[in-house]
Amino acid sequence: MKRIMASFLVLCLLIMVGCSDSKKGSNKTIKITVSAASSMTESLNELKDMFEKEHPSITITYNFGGTGTLRKQVEQGAPVDLFFLASKKDYQLLEKGGYIQKGNPIFENQLIIIKQEGTGIDSFNSFLNTNEKVAIGTPEAVPAGTYSKQMLKSIGAWDKLVKDNRLVFAKDVHHVLNLVETGAVDIGFVYLSDTLQATNIEIMEEIDSNLHGPIKYYMAMMKEQETNQEAVETFYQYVLLDKGLEVFESYGFQTNKDEEKSEES
Template identity: 35%
Template sequence: MDARKKSSIILCVLVAMMLLVAGCGNSSESKADNSASGAAAGSDTNTSNDTPTEKVDLTISAAASMTDALNEIAKTYEKAHPNIQLSFNFGGSGALQKQIEQGAPADLFLSASTKNMKPLVEQQLIEEGQEKTLLKNELVVVVPSDAKTSVASIGDLSKAEVKKVAIGIPESVPAGNYAKEALMSSKLWEPLQSKTVQAKDVRQVLQYVETGNADAGFVYKTDALTSPKVKIAFTVDPKAYSAVEYPIGIVKATKHAKEAEDFYNYLQSQPAMDVFTKYGFTVPE
């Protein structure tokens, strides 16, 4: 082989080797680029999967007399538990009991009477072992803050100047049932029928007195303390009516058992009790 042919062969080999090296380099860069793109894509995918914790809406059916205390407690609780939204259904305990029996959505029930909790426990609509007496209250009679008529005892409700006496509907409003017991104990239930005005819950009784649509009304001490438009005329003799106890229970049909139990426990904690006592409730011994 002459020198010219040998040089041509060597040149071809060198060119082939250079092309091979260049191809490998491009392939490596391509793989590196692909890897980087894949990592970035994976990062984007993971970011999109980091969705916020789902908000849980708890429905609390509660006696109307607990409105102010529970609304204050809710602000503190929701601030500490941003994934929880507390929705309150306030009303007469008897009406709330019926709603739960008929399948209305509720996670917890706070009644102003054991009378309205007991049937739900017996029907196994309240979770077993998750029901207890939470608070106590007392019955008072209020009059408008500017009232001129002196009402110092239950007997004074018979005065001619007292034209309207408001009470909750005894069949569905615990405060109304307690008022009926006290009036019957004083033998005034029948004599006062002509001047009695019935309300759907204890807050409506308070409203009747505030607006002058009633000259006196039976409410809880806790309700009386919330309004500057009324004053307590007298405290009803506690021996004349059943003890006012507020039981709390977790509704068995709740779809948020853990969250309901957490709030159930919180309502028994010292911070919650401090709020309840501030509004005039007392803690069972």
């Protein structure tokens, strides 16, 4: 009888341990790695807070930077589950290279010129008649810099600014904001969405969209998902929900909810 009772107790302990291990396994956190254009920093951080409250088993880790730089990281083997790009060209390069599983154009943005509060310069034309410097994202790595260069070429100002050494190249739009906010330069090219959380700056001019290529943002699910495919898909679809897109709208991005849902590839 004692042997039977001992065996029974051992069995109960094994069952309890097994249940405990099973419970621990079910509470395991799944991590998603997301690369994103730096102009999306504030909006994506808010979206992360919303998403993780609703999906506590999924944790999102961001890597922000210039889209071109982030694309090269992907091409060099960086582990990325989801990618938010501020450039159609970079999206197409990754798509052509076979890195993208599926993607969506999600919204557009507006290129603007900013200045430090209190600066006497009141227009870009008046700026051109000074010797002051302007900050733009490095065109080869930062889409905002690419669009800025297109605009400057369209109005015939690029070559003169280069010749006179008046261009300050920044690593991303947040760098441009910092240069203007601190007075390191008088004006800079950024997106409208970047100004909503900025301090000590004013919008000097909105750029005519006909002077540069269309500013489209893309969301891409990358290939080679292994253990977190379902979690990545969950976040991907969450972004496309109205409440997800409304977060981006609150930061100045221009979305078209119905069109974006119908264009999923």
